[in-house]
Amino acid sequence: MSTLELVGLTKHFSGAKQSAETVAVNDINLSVGDGEFLCILGPSGCGKSTTLRMIGGFEEPTSGDVLIDGASVVDMPPNRRPTAMVFQKYTLWPHMRVYDNIAFGLRLRHQDKAQIDKEVRDSLALVGLTGYDRRYPAQLSGGEQQRVALARALVLQPKMLLLDEPFSNLDALLRVRLREELYAIQRRIKITAIFVTHDQEEALSLADRIAVMNAGQLEQLDKPSQIYAYPRTLFVADFIGVMNIFPVQRQGDLLHIGQYALKAPEGLNGESGLSVAVRPEDFTFSATDGAWQGVIDQTIDLGHYRKVLVIVPGLFGDETAALAHRVKVYMPKSVQARAGDRIALTPSRYLVYSDTAVTRTSSATRTSSATPNAQPIEVRNQAVSGEDDR
Amino acid sequence: MAVVSHSPSMPVKSSVFKALTKTVRREGLSVVLIVALFTIIIGPMLTVVLWAFADVWRYPSLVPTQWGTSFWAETLARADLAMAFPLSVGLAVTVTLLSAVICLPASYAFARMNFPGRQGLLLSFLATNAFPRFGLYVSIAVVFYRLNLIGTIPGVILIQIVNTLLLMIWIPTSAFQGVDRSLEEAALDVGASRVRVFLQVTLPLVLPSLSAAVLLTFVSTFYEAQGALIVGLPNVTTMAVLMYSIINSQIIVQYGAIISFILWLPSLILLTFAQRFVRGNAISAGFGV
Numbered sequence: 001m002s003t004l005e006l007v008g009l010t011k012h013f014s015g016a017k018q019s020a021e022t023v024a025v026n027d028i029n030l031s032v033g034d035g036e037f038l039c040i041l042g043p044s045g046c047g048k049s050t051t052l053r054m055i056g057g058f059e060e061p062t063s064g065d066v067l068i069d070g071a072s073v074v075d076m077p078p079n080r081r082p083t084a085m086v087f088q089k090y091t092l093w094p095h096m097r098v099y100d101n102i103a104f105g106l107r108l109r110h111q112d113k114a115q116i117d118k119e120v121r122d123s124l125a126l127v128g129l130t131g132y133d134r135r136y137p138a139q140l141s142g143g144e145q146q147r148v149a150l151a152r153a154l155v156l157q158p159k160m161l162l163l164d165e166p167f168s169n170l171d172a173l174l175r176v177r178l179r180e181e182l183y184a185i186q187r188r189i190k191i192t193a194i195f196v197t198h199d200q201e202e203a204l205s206l207a208d209r210i211a212v213m214n215a216g217q218l219e220q221l222d223k224p225s226q227i228y229a230y231p232r233t234l235f236v237a238d239f240i241g242v243m244n245i246f247p248v249q250r251q252g253d254l255l256h257i258g259q260y261a262l263k264a265p266e267g268l269n270g271e272s273g274l275s276v277a278v279r280p281e282d283f284t285f286s287a288t289d290g291a292w293q294g295v296i297d298q299t300i301d302l303g304h305y306r307k308v309l310v311i312v313p314g315l316f317g318d319e320t321a322a323l324a325h326r327v328k329v330y331m332p333k334s335v336q337a338r339a340g341d342r343i344a345l346t347p348s349r350y351l352v353y354s355d356t357a358v359t360r361t362s363s364a365t366r367t368s369s370a371t372p373n374a375q376p377i378e379v380r381n382q383a384v385s386g387e388d389d390r
Numbered sequence: 391m392a393v394v395s396h397s398p399s400m401p402v403k404s405s406v407f408k409a410l411t412k413t414v415r416r417e418g419l420s421v422v423l424i425v426a427l428f429t430i431i432i433g434p435m436l437t438v439v440l441w442a443f444a445d446v447w448r449y450p451s452l453v454p455t456q457w458g459t460s461f462w463a464e465t466l467a468r469a470d471l472a473m474a475f476p477l478s479v480g481l482a483v484t485v486t487l488l489s490a491v492i493c494l495p496a497s498y499a500f501a502r503m504n505f506p507g508r509q510g511l512l513l514s515f516l517a518t519n520a521f522p523r524f525g526l527y528v529s530i531a532v533v534f535y536r537l538n539l540i541g542t543i544p545g546v547i548l549i550q551i552v553n554t555l556l557l558m559i560w561i562p563t564s565a566f567q568g569v570d571r572s573l574e575e576a577a578l579d580v581g582a583s584r585v586r587v588f589l590q591v592t593l594p595l596v597l598p599s600l601s602a603a604v605l606l607t608f609v610s611t612f613y614e615a616q617g618a619l620i621v622g623l624p625n626v627t628t629m630a631v632l633m634y635s636i637i638n639s640q641i642i643v644q645y646g647a648i649i650s651f652i653l654w655l656p657s658l659i660l661l662t663f664a665q666r667f668v669r670g671n672a673i674s675a676g677f678g679v
Binding site: 056058077078079080083084085087088089091093094095104105108109149152153156 | 570572576577579580582583591594595
């Protein structure tokens, strides 16, 4: 049971030429409490795996420090660190039986045979694979292999469990099941866990706190509910969940979006480069009575609710732009809505960003082009929520 | 009327014929291929075996006219053969071991390290196989002559090692490349030292391919004749060289057949032994196929 601290953790990778150096991880500072489950979430190439590999000892930081229980482990090779890693690929040794895979680390610690036997069986029982000890990895399914890998990591009673996208090679149903199992195991043995993923659903359902990374930077570190309700940067707003983002022009205490306007929140600084973000569930709607007049272009049935894409020409000035930036709205299925219906939308809750580094071109484009220095972490208080004038 | 009485048997006949042509059409190609493969692989070997146990075999008989082992006693009694066999085995063992000592660490370096000229160097091992061997040997022999290596065992060992480089570098390099790094990282993660990771994870995983490479090297060295002939003569006479000279000087087919038969023995024993741990796909896997 242990704590983790990352202090100014930075990793540069040198390219083919001396000048071509890429910054994979840039000055990450965070601390993880005893028994906490932290998810590092971000798009591919954001530096999340590199961060994890620096904690595990597989990459050497260019600068900064990794502290476990307050002691620096940065000079230790992976085999001396009190961490255990579960990799994305099923890294069971194919020439060893399940038993020997799990016992490998115990034997290195010169435990006696009876003790090893007991611990291997206990750890197999923990991951629900009792009786699988005589099998070879090739005789197991992907999910079973990853469970053995988890048992192999846990049997050594590490201070910290590191997981590098462990379920991303599994099919969707199995991924959810293993996620739930992992959650239960982690709560039961109360181990500190760092879980890297690009799957926000995975992060939202597992983590005590989520660290959202983008382009080597830590964008936000918060509880899942906070991350969703108050994304600190426009990147997080766009990356987590579904978000409607509109560039706005400020005029006094009004924020103009095309021919419509929203009230600027109190204490908003800055005149230009502002954006407004609205969650699809944060609209009130009626047939005619609303701020934004539009036409339903498409309805998508998502099981327990309906996603509706609305063309609002007034927001963008012309029809083509409005088609490219359809407003996403979630509706209960009790509400009648068909393509072609007229609809009037009123944002009931929105966030205003003075964040200019992340620009959105279309709803399908995920912006990961932000350069590390264009987006300082100090934008923390510029996300302000406000109510509109209704 | 007669025509009508025949008609009931016609459908039966044609259905049997249809079924037959169907089978041949479906399986025909594979049957032909198997027979062809068998003829190509077993055919020549069968001829050698037949000749080795033929006392008299005259045209146009398909099998030896008189079976027997009289040539065996005669061949085995030859002093040059008694000298050549241990020499060949010793040479093949030495060349294989030396080649392994040189090539296996090198192939690990090729697989795991990135150094300037890596790709070019790896391709350069093809060079010895890209040119006609004989020309290469003759020019090497000129150099060896100046170094007083002609007709010496070290000279033959050197020239035979050149032959083994391609196999002993390429197969193990691919094998080492085929070992997933994260398998090694996982072992490191649970506390194994780098040496232990190599011995207990990497090595067991590449062993089938390494064994295949060593086996092929041994066998091909044992049969190698051109290099040994040019550099080894007149003092070093290996089995393969001896066979050349026997066949060239006396046209008695049985001598060649019996020596061929003896040449098979080591590889036959090795192959049988190796089958237990060299998987069938180890060689192709080694080439990254």
